[in-house]
Amino acid sequence: MKLTNFPLHTLKEVPKDAEIISHQLMLRAGLIRRLASGLYTWLPLGMRVLRNIQKIIREEMNHSGAYEILMPMVQPAELWHESGRWGDYGSELARFNDRHDREFCLGPTHEEVITDIARNEISSYKQLPLIYYQIQTKFRDEIRPRFGVMRSREFLMKDAYSFHLNEESLLETYDIMRNAYVRILERLDLKFSIEKADPGAIGGSLSEEFHIIDDSGEIEVGHIFQLGTKYSKSMKASVTDETGKDCPMYMGCYGMGVTRLVAASIQQNNDSKGIIWPKKIAPFNIVIIPINMKKSFRVKEISEKLYETLIQSGYDVLFDDRDVRPGAQFVDADLIGVTHRVVVSDKELDKDMVEYKGRSSDKTRMIKIDKVLDYLF
RNA sequence: CGGGGCAUGGCGCAGCCUGGUAGCGCAACUGCUUUGGGAGCAGUGGGUCGGCGGUUCGAAUCCGUCUGCCCCGACCA
Numbered sequence A: 001m002k003l004t005n006f007p008l009h010t011l012k013e014v015p016k017d018a019e020i021i022s023h024q025l026m027l028r029a030g031l032i033r034r035l036a037s038g039l040y041t042w043l044p045l046g047m048r049v050l051r052n053i054q055k056i057i058r059e060e061m062n063h064s065g066a067y068e069i070l071m072p073m074v075q076p077a078e079l080w081h082e083s084g085r086w087g088d089y090g091s092e093l094a095r096f097n098d099r100h101d102r103e104f105c106l107g108p109t110h111e112e113v114i115t116d117i118a119r120n121e122i123s124s125y126k127q128l129p130l131i132y133y134q135i136q137t138k139f140r141d142e143i144r145p146r147f148g149v150m151r152s153r154e155f156l157m158k159d160a161y162s163f164h165l166n167e168e169s170l171l172e173t174y175d176i177m178r179n180a181y182v183r184i185l186e187r188l189d190l191k192f193s194i195e196k197a198d199p200g201a202i203g204g205s206l207s208e209e210f211h212i213i214d215d216s217g218e219i220e221v222g223h224i225f226q227l228g229t230k231y232s233k234s235m236k237a238s239v240t241d242e243t244g245k246d247c248p249m250y251m252g253c254y255g256m257g258v259t260r261l262v263a264a265s266i267q268q269n270n271d272s273k274g275i276i277w278p279k280k281i282a283p284f285n286i287v288i289i290p291i292n293m294k295k296s297f298r299v300k301e302i303s304e305k306l307y308e309t310l311i312q313s314g315y316d317v318l319f320d321d322r323d324v325r326p327g328a329q330f331v332d333a334d335l336i337g338v339t340h341r342v343v344v345s346d347k348e349l350d351k352d353m354v355e356y357k358g359r360s361s362d363k364t365r366m367i368k369i370d371k372v373l374d375y376l377f
Numbered sequence B: 001c002g003g004g005g006c007a008u009g010g011c012g013c014a015g016c017c018u019g020g021u022a023g024c025g026c027a028a029c030u031g032c033u034u035u036g037g038g039a040g041c042a043g044u045g046g047g048u049c050g051g052c053g054g055u056u057c058g059a060a061u062c063c064g065u066c067u068g069c070c071c072c073g074a075c076c077a
Helices: A021-028 A044-063 A077-083 A111-121 A167-187 A230-234 A258-268 A297-312 A326-336 A369-376
Strands: A032-036 A039-042 A066-068 A074-076 A095-097 A103-106 A130-139 A154-164 A192-196 A207-212 A222-228 A238-240 A246-248 A250-257 A286-290 A317-319 A340-344 A353-358 A364-368
Touching: A021 A032, A021 A258, A039 A044, A044 A066, A044 A130, A044 A154, A044 A167, A044 A258, A074 A077, A077 A103, A077 A111, A077 A230, A111 A130, A111 A154, A111 A230, A111 A250, A154 A167, A154 A258, A167 A192, A167 A207, A167 A222, A167 A250, A207 A258, A222 A230, A230 A250, A250 A258, A286 A297, A286 A326, A297 A317, A297 A340, A297 A369, A353 A369, A364 A369
Parallel strands: A066 A130, A286 A317, A286 A340
Antiparallel strands: A032 A039, A074 A103, A095 A103, A130 A154, A154 A250, A192 A207, A207 A222, A222 A250, A238 A246, A340 A353, A353 A364
């Protein structure tokens, strides 16, 4: 990606709305912009990070035998009356009426909808166990949204739901999902802990939370539940077992805050200059900084060639082809946290070298131009 | 929802006390110079000072009211 073609909008000063470091950096690096309290737009740079995280989540979900679906964000009140939560959920549930005066809500979670799917699609124990998941926008009318994307009202969540003939099967799948969560957080290089938790409004027996460890306390990014038959009983979602008897399905549900993971990662990986992305979620693998490209044809030619080579090799490369001074280039590259930095300058080209620096280190190193690929990967 | 704070150009702020028709830095645009850690000079554009009402010859400034936003607390991915 050539930077002159990429809408990167970094801020020099810290917006006064932002208190915690991840929120400040997300605004300064141009990942997000606030629309209203608890509502954020994701800009192109932020989308790249979000996509990388989603990719890892999808891979681990698919590996665990879960099937991706997409449910509506708007849900009819009838389902919530059936489960009993229309009354229980409180004002965090955003409700509205359509033009025919029917009641609806914006989905804060999807147990009702998935249970409705399950009771219609599943009728035999032979179809079980079954795991569905989706990555979708949720809306919870939080009493107090705060810390930017860390606790917003609208947010992107991965939610999975499993269905079983009996409790043993539920426990087995619960364990599989628990392991998938561990792998996801490990692949994201996050330091985390797992805590027993109160099932709260979601219900069920056992539940565990995945906490992100941070200096300023602990910011929860995942929560998994053994629901048992809470929803299947109230909403009559049953299957026939091998004896021909109708049994309510056992259910599990597994939530993960995708947008919150972005903030959590920044919260754990930053320095005074900006974000230090873990390799797998960085918006770009490499940034190429040509020094004074406008004056030096050699710098221009060689950095463009290097850019093409790295692109051909399948890497996400950011080529800072702006006509700005080197200082501005360095500062932006550090702020947005690109993993590898290659500087092309006349000074080093005289020796057929370019300069390399990793974002997480402050040592620079000279590399022969034709060895850059080998060195980096 | 309770408590505290803030609202002036895209961002950060001054001006308000002591009313006289809006200013600084950054960002943006143009030109020249500059080019290894957010450049310099010159010039340009952009604000009904959060909304409404009141006081006054005159309100960003004083009074009333509403709204929005942020922080602390109980809840959540």
